[in-house]
Amino acid sequence: METVEMNSVSLKRPRSEDDVANADEIKRQKILEKSQAGNDSGQSIETVTEQPEDTKNEIIPNEESEEQEEEELEDSDGDPESFADMMKHGLTESDVGITKFVSSHKGFSGILKERYSDFVVHEIGKDGRVSHLDDFSVPVDDEDPSEETFTVLSDEDKQRLEELQLFKNKETSVAIEVIEDTKEKRTVIHQAVKSLFPGLETKTEDRDGKKYIIAYHAAGKKALANPRKHSWPKSRGSYCHFVLYKENKDTMDAINVLSKFLRVKPNIFSYMGTKDKRAITVQEIAVLRITAQRLAHLNKCLMNFKLGNFSYKNHPLKLGELQGNHFTVVLRNITGTDDQIEQAMYSLREIGFINYYGMQRFGTTAVPTYQIGRAILQNNWNEVMDLILKPRPGAEKGYLVKCREEWAKTKDPAAALKKLPVKRCVEGQLLRGLLKFGMKNIISAFGIIPRNNRLMYIHSYQSYVWNNMVSKRIEEYGLRAVPGDLILKGATAVHIEEGDVDNYTIHDVVMPLPGFDVIYPKHKIGEAYKEMLVADNLDINNMRHKIRDYSLSGAYRKIIIRPQNVNWEVVAYDDPKIPLFTTDLDKLEGKPLPALPTDGKFRALKMEFSLPPSTYATMAIREVLKMDTSIKNQTQLNTTWLR
Numbered sequence: 001m002e003t004v005e006m007n008s009v010s011l012k013r014p015r016s017e018d019d020v021a022n023a024d025e026i027k028r029q030k031i032l033e034k035s036q037a038g039n040d041s042g043q044s045i046e047t048v049t050e051q052p053e054d055t056k057n058e059i060i061p062n063e064e065s066e067e068q069e070e071e072e073l074e075d076s077d078g079d080p081e082s083f084a085d086m087m088k089h090g091l092t093e094s095d096v097g098i099t100k101f102v103s104s105h106k107g108f109s110g111i112l113k114e115r116y117s118d119f120v121v122h123e124i125g126k127d128g129r130v131s132h133l134d135d136f137s138v139p140v141d142d143e144d145p146s147e148e149t150f151t152v153l154s155d156e157d158k159q160r161l162e163e164l165q166l167f168k169n170k171e172t173s174v175a176i177e178v179i180e181d182t183k184e185k186r187t188v189i190h191q192a193v194k195s196l197f198p199g200l201e202t203k204t205e206d207r208d209g210k211k212y213i214i215a216y217h218a219a220g221k222k223a224l225a226n227p228r229k230h231s232w233p234k235s236r237g238s239y240c241h242f243v244l245y246k247e248n249k250d251t252m253d254a255i256n257v258l259s260k261f262l263r264v265k266p267n268i269f270s271y272m273g274t275k276d277k278r279a280i281t282v283q284e285i286a287v288l289r290i291t292a293q294r295l296a297h298l299n300k301c302l303m304n305f306k307l308g309n310f311s312y313k314n315h316p317l318k319l320g321e322l323q324g325n326h327f328t329v330v331l332r333n334i335t336g337t338d339d340q341i342e343q344a345m346y347s348l349r350e351i352g353f354i355n356y357y358g359m360q361r362f363g364t365t366a367v368p369t370y371q372i373g374r375a376i377l378q379n380n381w382n383e384v385m386d387l388i389l390k391p392r393p394g395a396e397k398g399y400l401v402k403c404r405e406e407w408a409k410t411k412d413p414a415a416a417l418k419k420l421p422v423k424r425c426v427e428g429q430l431l432r433g434l435l436k437f438g439m440k441n442i443i444s445a446f447g448i449i450p451r452n453n454r455l456m457y458i459h460s461y462q463s464y465v466w467n468n469m470v471s472k473r474i475e476e477y478g479l480r481a482v483p484g485d486l487i488l489k490g491a492t493a494v495h496i497e498e499g500d501v502d503n504y505t506i507h508d509v510v511m512p513l514p515g516f517d518v519i520y521p522k523h524k525i526g527e528a529y530k531e532m533l534v535a536d537n538l539d540i541n542n543m544r545h546k547i548r549d550y551s552l553s554g555a556y557r558k559i560i561i562r563p564q565n566v567n568w569e570v571v572a573y574d575d576p577k578i579p580l581f582t583t584d585l586d587k588l589e590g591k592p593l594p595a596l597p598t599d600g601k602f603r604a605l606k607m608e609f610s611l612p613p614s615t616y617a618t619m620a621i622r623e624v625l626k627m628d629t630s631i632k633n634q635t636q637l638n639t640t641w642l643r
Helices: 017-021 025-037 067-072 083-089 155-165 183-196 251-262 292-300 338-350 369-377 381-389 398-410 413-418 426-437 442-446 451-477 498-503 524-535 584-588 617-625 631-637
Strands: 009-011 110-112 119-125 173-177 200-207 210-217 239-247 269-271 280-288 305-313 322-332 486-489 492-495 509-513 555-558 564-573 602-611
Touching: 110 617, 155 173, 155 183, 155 200, 155 210, 183 200, 183 210, 239 251, 239 292, 251 269, 251 280, 251 292, 251 305, 292 305, 305 584, 322 617, 338 564, 338 602, 338 617, 369 381, 369 451, 381 426, 381 442, 398 413, 398 426, 413 426, 426 442, 451 509, 451 524, 486 509, 602 617
Parallel strands: 119 280
Antiparallel strands: 009 110, 110 322, 119 322, 173 210, 200 210, 239 280, 239 305, 269 280, 322 602, 486 492, 509 555, 564 602
16 A cells, blocks of 8 residues: 555553553543544554555545534444443454564564654655755746736635536526626736636626626536646746655645645545555655646635745656655653663564565554455455444444444445445445445346445555465564575565575565455465465465455565665653644745754654655664554553553
8 A cells, every 4th residue: 555544552561550541531522532533543553655656536435525514423322431442352463473673683662653753754756866855946938827816706606616617506607797897907907817717718798888807618518627728938848846744644645735725626646655644744746738837826815835846847747656655753751761762673674574465555444454354255245344343342433333233224225325425435435335236136236336445455465464374474484584485586586505605685575465366375374375365265386366356466565675865863851742844835934943952851753764665664663662553452552542
């Protein structure tokens, strides 16, 4: 995957019983409310450098795209138990095969993402350049409209024009009276309508002795999706590339906000990878035929976003076209000695960490995504439907709980759907499909769910197998290459032969994700793959599915990743709320770093490292701390981890 979604996780040793007993009841209630009000921030703790191409830009189970609507939904019912109690049904690392470490140092405690600004991600482009926001200037272009274009229309005019543009009413045109009737004023209004509302044309009319600008549709509904070609200078590149700096919002949410303000469809934006929500992230975005001037104007009205480093190019961006991401991470309130920290970070730099698929890959509720993927591969569609819709223990939004209860009671998709105020979650999509195709055609009903979401389930099962097999491989053979291991020569996997084993290290070894187009190790682990799939009623030699989308070709993945550009520093601080490093925006605004004490109450480990795509940053941090990163474990260790 590539999306990065992580909440504040206190990686702490267990507190005393007295500490737990004295936990503030108000804070516990807040924890419960947060967990119910937002699955996207309260239940996903994994951070990934890049989401795999096939799982990008789509909803993930129980996460709705309509963020504002989601925030307004409150569940007043529910048992007032602590979030830790609710998460006792969730997964731990061992449940998904994450069991081994490569380093020998003693683990220590720390708080990861206590503040979202403690986790900063900078994208690394395919040319190796790290994205930074360091320039707000707009390329000079004689074709750009004047600054008055953005202010000449009233809010009421903009509202009416937007409704016309989006076909939200029966009007075929909108008339805007020209108050100060001059040719210059009329020209500015014409420019404003055409540039701010793609797809609309304008003309001037006299009505009762007054001048009006009449806005109307140029070419029907297709005009909105396809910005007007004739209005773009031929000498200018068709795509405006810019750096997006965002705080505490994921990439797709950010693009939805930008498209709403620009009044365009989100699909005219392109990017190389999705980034974390609970973080500060910096990445490159490209947009078709929107001027840098219009984009820069958004800096005045958007919260938690900044756009800059504008340029015009002739190409969009493509998913996966990047070398990786550079992370700056602060682990607060660490307990390790200087020697422990030195050993941990030295090991991370020199040896690396096991390239496990992290916890986000498997969901956080009592029904892991890999179980649904396994049922799809088994062609057991009743099981697929049951796993997605049946009641499940643990932390969930109240309306989802009611929907599941209704389904269990009636097996009536229409009745269950009525319990969902937001229909764009996976449960809502499946219920709509059952309503449309009937209970006897679950395959077609399931097909209503976006393809990337459906594939996410089977990729989760592949990841589950891979994690388990890698743990077995390391337990059996340790951190050395052995005969029968696989290495890549170009894009082709070959076995290490007895006579060549000294030419390779553990850093060369890859392991397969199961599929019809991969080979397996020629030692005990090759047999272990077969045994695991047989236990799941699957045939490793027949990974083609009767539905082509669900046929798995497989892939290869390195078992150990060694981060690049690893640096670290231990800093002392007194105030948990002060930042411990400066961001790109701080530097642009000239904000200095707060003065830090030489001997503060707390210590923090500030670390930097670069990772390739599809690598989970929290698996690197897990190796440093030697702690289970699952929400279930962390909330049981510290019931007030949500701060």
